[in-house]
Amino acid sequence: MxxxxxxxxxxxxxxxxxxxxxxxxxxxxxxxxxxxxxxxxxxxxxxxxxxxxxxxxRLAWVQKHRARMERLRAADPVPTWTDGGSIPYLGGRLALQVSPSLGQRSTARRSGGRVQVFAADPGDAEAVRQSVERLLAREAAELFPRLLAECLESPHARKLPRPELRLRAMKARWGSCDTVKKIVTLNTRLMRHGPDVIEYVIFHELAHLRHRAHDARFKAFLAELCPEWRERQDRLSDLILD
Ligand SMILES: [Zn+2]
Incomplete structure (x- = not known):
């Protein structure tokens, strides 16, 4: 042959x-x-x-260019929230399928690589956006506590207090930490980033439980918690789009 x-x-x-x-x-x-x-x-x-x-x-080259591509993708133009569009999801994208619903309420569900939205008026982009955000917030409510638990399992995090986790859709920040009340708040819109980037945000907020300011000691501790933090931070888009 x-x-x-x-x-x-x-x-x-x-x-x-x-x-x-x-x-x-x-x-x-x-x-x-x-x-x-x-x-x-x-x-x-x-x-x-x-x-x-x-x-x-080519490891360094690959990391640099992947980071750039992910950043560009995360900062992609705002989805149009109409049938045939796509939305960022866990570092990739989901196809958006919008169909008319019988009732007044819009609902969204994910199956595989796509999101199906049933809307009273499929042309109502705002209703579509809201139902997708509700879906992603529900998924965040399942995923983020699991990621937090995993982060707390890492050797350097074992001695940290167990914070309470809150989730919110926020416009200006990806996460925050109330160091007095020991509350970590995560932005549900992190769902557009890959789990490793979400983990970085969690480690960042956990590091504040020990060091409040973003000083050298904070960064040293963050590097212990998450050695790849710089590369992951690089992939976190600065813009939080609606
Ligand atoms: Zn911070």
């Missing part, structure tokens, strides 16, 4: 994982796809170890 012209496998190195397409080409290339996954193209005969070194050496 003739050798296939293109073979597809996976390659992993330095914490990165890429689809590997080997073909009759001479050079190695690495691309970040729009879904942030990696695609490596390589000659048929290139050795695995060479390709792993190649991938490892």
């Amino acid at each position: 003739a050798k296939p012209r293109v073979t597809e496998t996976r390659i992993e190195a330095g914490g990165l994982s890429a689809r590997l397409l080997r073909s009759r080409r001479r050079s190695v290339s690495l691309q970040i796809q729009t879904d942030l996954s990696l695609l490596m193209r390589a000659p048929l005969g290139a050795s695995e170890s060479f390709l792993r070194v190649f991938l490892e050496h």
